[in-house]
Amino acid sequence: MNKMIALMLAASASALLAAAPAYAQDASYKSLTDKATADYKQAKVACDAHSGNAKKVCVEEAKVARAKAESDAVAQYRNTPRELGKARKDVANAEYDMAKAKCGDRTGTDKTTCMNDAKAAKTAALADANTGARAGTNVAQNPPATMKENCDAMDATAKAACMTRNAASSTKVAVEDSVITTKIKADLVKDNDLKALDVHVETVNGVVMLSGFVPSQAQVKKAADLARGVEGVTDVKNGLKVK
Incomplete structure (x- = not known):
């Protein structure tokens, strides 16, 4: 009986040791994403100092910073093709929204060109994200x-x-x-x-x-x-x- 208990305790200890690295990674990932959220909220509050389109640009810039911080967290602790692809798409979409906001003060041909460039950049970024997700980017x-x-x-x-x-x-x-x-x-x-x-x-x-x-x-x-x-x-x- 004592031998069986010893074996069970050893198995339990091994399971705990195996789970420890995964738990540490989850905690580190959550710490980074929590910081990204907190930084975004702080930056968004700071945008209240602006008005009109400048405020909109400020908020979109804060969203881009959050998306990039979350993407970096994924790259470090969720490094799978699916997760990386999603994170990169989130960054591409956030950058596109920011680019559109920056075009807001422009008019005529200048604004049209600005919007077209923003859309082209988004298309290229999404293509890269899709390629990475299909090919696998976990080195x-x-x-x-x-x-x-x-x-x-x-x-x-x-x-x-x-x-x-x-x-x-x-x-x-x-x-x-x-x-x-x-x-x-x-x-x-x-x-x-x-x-x-x-x-x-x-x-x-x-x-x-x-x-x-x-x-x-x-x-x-x-x-x-x-x-x-x-x-x-x-x-x-x-x-x-x-x-």
Whole structure:
């Protein structure tokens, strides 16, 4: 009987240990999304200092910031193609609403062009989100084939070491994407021409995706050049639009 109780206790302890990382991730995810909501509410209150279309733009900018913060939380703690695709669509829709608001003060051809650009940016962003959802953007689940060794023909000891190296390589790729995104964001903040701009950065398998709106074509190019200069970047998909 004592042996059976010991086995049951051991099984219970193992289950608790297995559940702990998932619980910690859920708590971290909730903390980030709660902060995104709180920051949005605070920013929205601050928008009361404006009036008319300026207030509308302010509120939409706050919504974009919230959507991006929630997208970052998903990327860190809900990193599945379905969840990432939904988060990116939410960002694309929020950015589109913000872009439309920014077109509000314009008239005639200028306003038409502004609205068309906003719609084109949304279409491109949604296409990227759909492509990512179909292809899968969880790097740990879909590491590049070139990262893996063929372990099949090895003896037991060598095969175990080979499989460990492959697993480590997959983890390294996932970590590198996060490092690349962080480095690009830091470099954007350091650049005097780009630090105040609303540039969203995502990295998948070394491919960097830039989205958002900037004042000039020169800044579109500069942001892309900056991203290309970061170690580990294999390509840059530049979805930035001139507002």
